[in-house]
Amino acid sequence: MLSTYASTQQDKALEGTTVLSMDSFKPAFGTVVLAGAMAAMAPAQAEENQSTTAAPAVLQEIRVMGEVPNDTYQTPSKLSSPKFTAPLLDTPRTVNVITEQQMKDRGATSLQDVLRTTPGITLGSGEGGTPVGDRPFIRGYEASTDIFIDGLRDYARGSHETFNLEAVEVIKGASSAYTGRGGTGGSINLTTKAPKLEPFAELSAGFGNADQWRTTADVNMPVGDTVAIRLNVMKMGGDVPGRGGPEIDRFGVAPSIAFGLGTPTRLTLSYSELKNKDTPDLGIPFANAANDRDTPPNVDRENFYGRLNADFRNNTMKTSTMLFEHDFSEQAQFRNITRHSESLNDYLMTRPSFDNCKANSGPPCSTEGPDAQFKRDNRARWRYNTAIQNQTDLYGTFSTGSLKHSYSAGVEFTYEKVFSRAVGGLPATDTDNLWNPDPNKPYKFNLTYGPKTQDGYIKTRSIYFMDTIELSEQFLLNLGLRRESFTVDNMKLKRKDDFWNYQLGAVYKPAENGSIYVSYATSSNPAGENLGQGGGADGVGGSASVRDMKPEKSYSWEIGTKWDVFDERLSLTGAYFETHKTDARTTDPLTGDVTLNGSNRVRGIELGASGAITPRWNVWTGYTYLAPKIKSYRNGNNVYDGNQMKFIARHSASLWTTYKILPELTLGGGVTYLGKRYVDDANTLELPSYFRYDAMLQYDVSKSLSLQFNANNLSNNALYDASHVGVFANVAPGRSYMFSATYRWE
Known part of the structure; x- marks a missing residue:
């Protein structure tokens, strides 16, 4: 090249x-x-x-x-968190960065839209105990509680938006040294927009099929020489394309003000509020023990198996953040970030399944025949979270003899409380025809809510130190160490765990624009890290042996290379990796107790390219191969040793590219491939593989006004996002169109 x-x-x-x-x-x-x-x-x-x-x-x-376009898909030289003490080129692990420009070009409006087209990530589904929302699996391991906003863990367990995001950073490999508990397969950091000293305003409005519409505003205004305010607002509505009835109703607002911009001492105050008032959609009924099907039934994708006159979801997420920064010198900087957050999940949703249809004197539970029936079950919950977080970092550079250090040291304190209310007065369950369901049936019900009670709390205290040591111009060492104290209390049982996590990496630079690296890192998953959200072996609400257990332990290693080519406008990456969970939870077949005698591993390769091939040609592409294997796992008398881990695709790939064929005209297009996924431990039920094709056309009417047309899932195939262990299968949106106009002035 x-x-x-x-x-x-x-x-x-x-x-x-x-x-x-x-x-x-x-x-x-x-x-x-x-x-x-x-x-x-x-x-x-x-x-x-x-x-x-x-x-x-x-x-x-x-x-x-x-004019040569300034906006490309090139990854930034450094990540937003000061814990990453080296440029991205010299960071010994795989990191995917999806820029704001790419999200705009692809018409991505939610985090789920972004992750759906990111290789190495598959989506999971909640059933009610685990709420409907963002549930990604990174390199084979769940990361729903490993989502961060500006470096602080997000406790909302809801659906995230893109209107206030500058980038999505996907950090792959065991990451507990960076982020604390969890992070077995990796973590996700959402970087939000901040005030700047340059005045600008951007207004956008879009309309599409299925009565979709969306408006956004991004206004930034300096106030004097060192103060600026910024306001982002979003409102979105309509139906879900390709689904017969579920509605979208989304609102977001994010004001912020910054003091001391351009000076050594800076203070930023910000607030964000996001409301999702939509129709929950768990998709189509999938299978049960009476069926011999191994894939979802071939029903009309437009069929909606919920209740349009009953089901609802109110998901609200609020955060208030204060960020204080001070530069002592070029060699030492200080940062303190404090956040108060609260979230509410209040919903009534239908769980469609084939379970116990005969119990209602209906036809047999089956996916065959014109009279095949399915059952509508209730899933209702009222859950409220509140959290206070404080993180302090001291970072910079220093030398010890001939060795140069780039370091970050910090402490972190968090306190989360969880509340719930019992929900009664639910509608009666019923059955309906599988091939021709009626979502408009009238239901008589009167929801009642009990008193708010505290389900428990989580406290964490962490201290960490990161260091990149430059041994010479060609050799670097990357070190990281974290000590964490984790306390969980479900108001019945209290448990405290103290554990270490670390990372080690070595980087060789054969050229200034390239690196070859090897790294090793660990992670820990303590019992109760979700505070029972979802129940079972993941929570403190499981059996006594689970509640009294030490954290699960995992480690991963990776060998890879990174190159910035074409005058550092295009980044190329490649890596081979393995992650092992050596102390996974499993059930003892003799006693029925849950123990830490299970184990599993995921190994694979990942290739990627992002940036600009020419000033007019942008590209973002990647391919991931995963080999997820259960080494040892038992559930009662069932033995799953040697099977493939559920919810994970072996092959996933994505390509998105844009080309400016004229100074004012840009064409874009892409394809996403996701391989088949087993959805049960026995590997008898699977979601089929699929290709998805997207396209974009953008025309700049003037320097201030641009028009854009997006078309996603052009083939209108029935694509399955996820499944809850084969009970039902979530259906992705069908073919969607969106025409938008954006006006910007500076």
């Missing part, structure tokens, strides 16, 4: 002109020579020749009129 550099003088008369010449080269992987035609298409970048010897030959300049 070849990067070309142009040596030019600034010419104000040629504003918006790109000047290409070939007076120096920087090959990426060794010396590679491309044809002259390809060189002419390569990106140009000014570089002054500092040589004091003979001047190089200068080829004829090629002047191309037109």
Whole structure:
């Protein structure tokens, strides 16, 4: 691959002109020579020749009129958290960054939209105890409680939006040293928008099929030389394309103000509120013991198996944040972030299944025949969370002899409380025809709520230290250590665990723009980390042996390489990795007690590319292969040793690219592939693989006004996002169109 550099003088008369010449080269992987035609298409970048010897030959300049776009899909040089003490190129682990520009181009409005097209991630489903919301699996392991906002854990367990996001950072591999408990397969950090000193405003409005509509506003205003305010607002409504009735009703607002911008001492105050008032949709009934099907029944994708006159979801998430920063010098910076958050999940939803249809004197439970029936069960809950978090970081650089250190040291305190109310007066369960369900049936019910009671609390205290040591220009060491004290109390039983987690990494730089690395990291999952949310072996609400158990332990190692090519506009990554959970929970077949004698592992490879191939050609692509294996797991008398871990696809890939064919016209398109996934430990039920095709067209009417058309799932295939152990299967949206107009002034 070849990067070309142009040596030019600034010419104000040629504003918006790109000047290409070939007076120096920087090959990426060794010396590679491309044809002259390809060189002419390569990106140009000014570089002054500092040589004091003979001047190089200068080829004829090629002047191309037109503006070069500034927004690309190139990953940032550093991640947002100060815990990452090295540039991303020299960080010894895989990190996927989805930029704001990419989210806009793809028309992604939710975190689920973003993760659905990210290789190495599959989606899970709640059943009611675990609420409907974002439930990702990263490299084979659940990460629903490993979602962070600006570096602080998010306790909301809801559905996240993109209207106030600058980027989504997916950190892969065991990450407890960075993030604390959990993080077996990785974690997700949402980076929010912050006030800036440049004035601008951006208004957008869009309309689509299924009566979809969406409006957003992003206004930033400086107040004096060092103060700025910013306001982001979003409102979205309509139906879900390809589903017969579920509605979307979403609102978000995020004001913020920053003091001391451009000075050593800065204070940012921000607030965010997101409300989802939509129709919960658990998809279609899947299977039970009486069926011999191994995939979901072939029903009309438009069929809605819930109750339009009864089901609802009120999901509210509020956060108030204070960020204080001070630069003592270029070698030492201080940061303290305090957040108060609260969230509410209040819902009544239908769980469609084939369970116990005969109990209601209906036809047999079956997916075959014109009279096949399914059952509507109630799932209702009222759950309220509140949390206070404080995190302090001291970071910077120092030297010990010839060794250069880039460090980050910090402490963290969190306190989460969980409340619930008993929900009564539910509608009666009923059965209906599988092939032609009626979601408009009238239901008589009168919901009643009991008093609010505290279900429990979680307290954590952590201290951590990260250090990147530069041994020489070519060799780096990356070290990390965290000590965490975790206390959980469900008002019946209290447990406290203290544990260490660490990471080790070595980086070799054969060139300034490339690295080869190997790393090792650990993670811990204490009992009760979800405070019983979802029940079973994951929570303090399970059996006594689960409640009294030590944390599950995991470790992962990774060997990989990263290269920034085309004048650091395109990032290439490749890695081989393994994650082992050595102390997984399992059931003793003799006593029925839950023990830590289980184990599983996931190994795989990941390849990725993100950035700009030319100034007009952006690309974001990746491929992940996973081999998830249950090494030892028993549930009663059932033995699952050697089976594939459920919910995980072996193959996943995504490609999205845009090309500016004219200065004002950009075309984009992409394809996503997800392989089949088993949804039960016995590997008898599976969700089929699928391809999804998306497209985009953008036209800049003027410097301020742009029009955009997005079409997703062009083939209108029935795509399954997830399943709850085969009881039902969640259906992804069908073909959707959205036409939007955006006006921006600066």
